[in-house]
Amino acid sequence: MPAFSAGRLDKVTEREIVADEEFLRAWRYGDTAIKMLKKGVVPPYPQFYELLYTYASGVNPALNARINERFSKGDVPDTELVDVLCDEFLRHSGAEERLTSVSEEIANSVEAVHEAIDNATLNASHYSGLLQTATGDLELEMSREELSALSARLLSETRKMQTANNELEEKLDASRENILTLKKELEEVRRESMIDPLTKIYNRKRFDTGLTEAVEVAEENGEALTLLLLDIDHFKKFNDTYSHQVGDQVLRLVAMTMNNCVRSDDLAARYGGEEFAVIMPQTEMRQALKVAENMRRMIEARDLLKRSTNEKLGNLTVSIGAASYRAGDSESSLIERADKCLYQAKNQGRNCVVDESRLSKDGTEAA
Numbered sequence: 001m002p003a004f005s006a007g008r009l010d011k012v013t014e015r016e017i018v019a020d021e022e023f024l025r026a027w028r029y030g031d032t033a034i035k036m037l038k039k040g041v042v043p044p045y046p047q048f049y050e051l052l053y054t055y056a057s058g059v060n061p062a063l064n065a066r067i068n069e070r071f072s073k074g075d076v077p078d079t080e081l082v083d084v085l086c087d088e089f090l091r092h093s094g095a096e097e098r099l100t101s102v103s104e105e106i107a108n109s110v111e112a113v114h115e116a117i118d119n120a121t122l123n124a125s126h127y128s129g130l131l132q133t134a135t136g137d138l139e140l141e142m143s144r145e146e147l148s149a150l151s152a153r154l155l156s157e158t159r160k161m162q163t164a165n166n167e168l169e170e171k172l173d174a175s176r177e178n179i180l181t182l183k184k185e186l187e188e189v190r191r192e193s194m195i196d197p198l199t200k201i202y203n204r205k206r207f208d209t210g211l212t213e214a215v216e217v218a219e220e221n222g223e224a225l226t227l228l229l230l231d232i233d234h235f236k237k238f239n240d241t242y243s244h245q246v247g248d249q250v251l252r253l254v255a256m257t258m259n260n261c262v263r264s265d266d267l268a269a270r271y272g273g274e275e276f277a278v279i280m281p282q283t284e285m286r287q288a289l290k291v292a293e294n295m296r297r298m299i300e301a302r303d304l305l306k307r308s309t310n311e312k313l314g315n316l317t318v319s320i321g322a323a324s325y326r327a328g329d330s331e332s333s334l335i336e337r338a339d340k341c342l343y344q345a346k347n348q349g350r351n352c353v354v355d356e357s358r359l360s361k362d363g364t365e366a367a
Contacts, residue, residue, distance in 0.1 A: 032056035040077040048082050051089065063089045066204075066272065080239055080247070084273050087197055088204060123164045196270040198248055199255035207269035207277055211331045214267075214281050218325045225325035226288035228278040229338040230258070230295070233317045233350040235274035242313060250274075250316060254299060261295040277338075285324045285355055292320045292353045300351065317351035324356065 033052035037044050054060050055067050063085065070081060131154075194206035202210070211227070218225040232254055239247040251274065258268045258276060267279040280288050296318055304313040321341030323334055337356060345354040 029053050029056040036077055040079070040082065042077065042079045042082050047086050048079075051082055051086050052077070054089070060089060070272075080236065080244070081273055083244070117168070119164070119168075123161060196255075199251050199270050201255045201259060201276075202267060202269035204269065204272055207267065207271060207279070208331075210267040210269070210279050211334070214279050215325065215329060215331055215334065217281065219327070219329075223282050224284045225334075226280045226283045226285055227323050227325075227334050227338045228280065228288060228292050229271065229321045229335070229342045230254070230276040230278070230292075231319050231342055231346070232274040233319055233346075238313070246313065250304065253302060253304070253316065254318065257299050257302065258295060261291055261298065285322065285357075288322055288324075289353060289355055292322055296320060296351065296353055319345035319350045320353040321345055322353065322355040 030049075030053060033049055033056050034044070036042075036052045036055075037048060042048055051063070055063055058064055066085065066088075067077065070077070194202055196203040214225050217223060232250060235247065235250065238250050251270070254276060255268070255270065258278065262268050262278055262280070265281055266283075269277050269279075271277040278291075280291070283291075300315055300317050302316060304316050319342060321338045321344070323338035323341055325334060337359075340359060341354045341356060344358060345352050348354065
């Protein structure tokens with residue numbers, strides 16, 4: 001790093017100044033990331049460092065919003081949280097690369113179609129000009145030889161035009177098939193980008209868009225809408241006692257059970273960490289509570305085994321909060337009420353379902 005003394009400041013180039021500023025800025029980001037790793041007792045694995053360095057730099061607003069949200073609840077960025085965020089924000093590069101590749105191929109196909117149409121337009125203009133010239137020639141007196149030569153030229157140009165049209169048709173057919181194939185692949189990539197890689201249900205990104213759509217429909221049509229927020233009880237204990245592999249098994253088990261309980265119109269998603277959510281359009285609270293209670297019982301009834309040793313790890317339980325859409329609700333206000341219900345379920349001893357009727361106006365348990 002250049003040493004900027006007062007005596008040589010006038011000799012320092014702009015490039016050196018910029019390089020020095022970049023160095024200091026990068027060092028500050030790295031120092032912040034290391035401090036966060038130490039605070040959460042998180043191993044300084046490259047992916048964990050990259051995640052927190054990205055947070056420190058502020059280049060990913062969605063990541064910063066998620067971490068700040070957890071900080072606002074008093075959470076420390078521990079290994080579990082950082083690993084979850086790595087899954088969400090750093091490990092989708094494959095899908096992103098495929099998306100970029102497919103988009104480029106579609107752009108190339110469209111460009112090829114435009115080029116083919118442009119060539120066909122030029123050919124048509126040339127042919128039209130030739131016909132106009134021939135029309136003028138035919139109005140003049142022509143010998144048999146001249147007429148025969150004109151006919152041969154028109155016939156030759158007509159055949160060229162037919163060939164060009166056939167080639168255009170073939171190119172358009174090929175481009176149409178290619179674009180249809182790419183469209184299917186693009187849809188597949190888009191779907192993959194909405195799936196949580198661990199649990200194979202929808203991720204937070206799809207939850208956010210799904211809730212926005214559901215709230216808009218409920219507001220426009222006056223239809224019922226219920227949101228469930230679910231949290232695995234004592235999840236940290238599973239991780240600390242039996243390892244993260246067992247924790248992953250628990251997450252997959254809960255996700256699979258949720259999917260088996262909801263309808264095809266519902267949207268089950270991993271909300272973050274050990275939290276899950278279910279968006280239930282056209283569903284009154286009474287119906288939603290039946291689904292939530294069934295979900296809770298099914299999860300509690302499952303025996304958890306450690307796959308490597310078949311060791312019984314006991315029963316798993318969840319707490320669930322439920323809130324229904326009210327006129328004028330935003331996505332955040334609906335989530336906030338469901339979260340209060342979830343918090344109350346935790347306070348009541350966990351392994352239960354709490355809806356808004358159990359809350360008073362200030363969010364505490366109603367008498």
